[in-house]
Amino acid sequence: MTKIAWITGSSTGIGRALAERLLRDGYRIAVSARSVDALASLSTSHPGKVGVYPLDVTDPAAVKQAFAAIESEMGPVDLAVFAAGSYTRDYADDFDSARTRQMFELNVLGTASCLETVMPAMIARRRGHIAVVASVSGYVGLPGAATYGATKAALNVMCEALYPELERHGVKMTIINPGFVDTPLTKKNDFPMPFLVSSEEAADTIARGLAKGKFEIIFPWKMALAIRFLHALPHALRFALTRKMLRPKGS
Template identity: 40%
Template sequence: MKQVGIASWSGKRIWVIGASSGIGEACSKSLLAAGAKVALSGRRIERLTQLAGAAPINQTLVLPVDVSHEQQISSAYQQILVNWGGLDVLLFVAGIYTPLRADQFEISIAEQTINANLLGPMRAVAIVLPEMLKNHAGHIAIVGSVAGYSGLPKALAYGPSKAGIINFCETLHYDLLPLGISVHMISPGFVATEATANNDFEMPALITAEQAAQDILNGMEKGKFDIHFPKRFSRFLKFLRILPYPLYFWIVRRFVQI
């Protein structure tokens, strides 16, 4: 059984959560240019309004949402149903990254991170899924990270939140494939955005948000479940995670100097 791709974006009703900057903004711009209708969500309404202002009229909805609040996600979804009568694609991009090591561990940072990065997508999926199940159609795409593959330095809250996304997507895919709903698990390497702007180390295989958006949309068009990029970096990390732990930890200590 193979999951369905997207032959054309034109007229597709897409909800981008995390559209106000970085990868989500770049995806939204590409989708709008390809003729999709895009509902733009995030907390910074002025950024969403600016993005909508540059798009053709009637092609966007501006729906400010904090993904920590289930009620806000639910109200935004109702707006989509009222205006467009349905949703074809949920593209959940929103996420936060706070560098965290064990000697500075703060539970409040872990709670905020899990709340936005893992519970946020779970809330959105819970809200859109019943209608997709009824129609036996739809796409659920969630941005995780290669940092979810295995434990890495400075990622004591971020890493577990993204590892959770991998397991969530795998399980969703298993359940939803026979029911006609496509799941896309998106695992970027380093992307130059506001989230990585303060990193004080050289980021290997760094790409632009526009390149990331292109990889994401190409993968979804082809109906891929596992969308990871840039390949020269993501394949290396996939290889590392199958190594025996002593070798894995030796390589990470030797080569990751952060």
């Protein structure tokens, strides 16, 4: 029986590449994002295998309507991947709480709306798999990523807390922590991005990890090793390293 996957944030980047990868693996895919044209092009490329469900995940009612439509039209969702999110750098001298609120609305509360909608259905069926895309930025505070890192840390804690409960109900939970991935968002960066991988490489790694039922998928391995090492350091040593990441004065 063909499995059904629902991927939010699937118009570009990791979400789009993962949709393409899972289609090759034999899934039928429900794709959601705010960009209707990008979703339509994916559907056109894979006739009969892709259902298009435009969605703004910050609208809880719309999330519920989209999920109900997917399950009615395509069947029960076996795998839900919540990849919708945004990224804006922020610094102490231009910190803006409105920008913080906006990023939390999308990255955290939008994901929470998706979880609120999907978990009861999977728990009732006693099967299913939920994956949330976070970031290695959630491991440690890095200059320029005060808000973004905080949203991804929140997702990591949320998934870690939900994991044992969902497991008891027969539902799998996975947190995905990528390093730098070549996407439209990271193309805006004006600083070196070590161990950068393509969206296709990221999708392949994620698909393999999901197939194995891993709780955490963190990649690339060099970035995973570096960020875990940084996280394990005492604050004095950690700050000695993160000071080297500061913007040049006046920039």
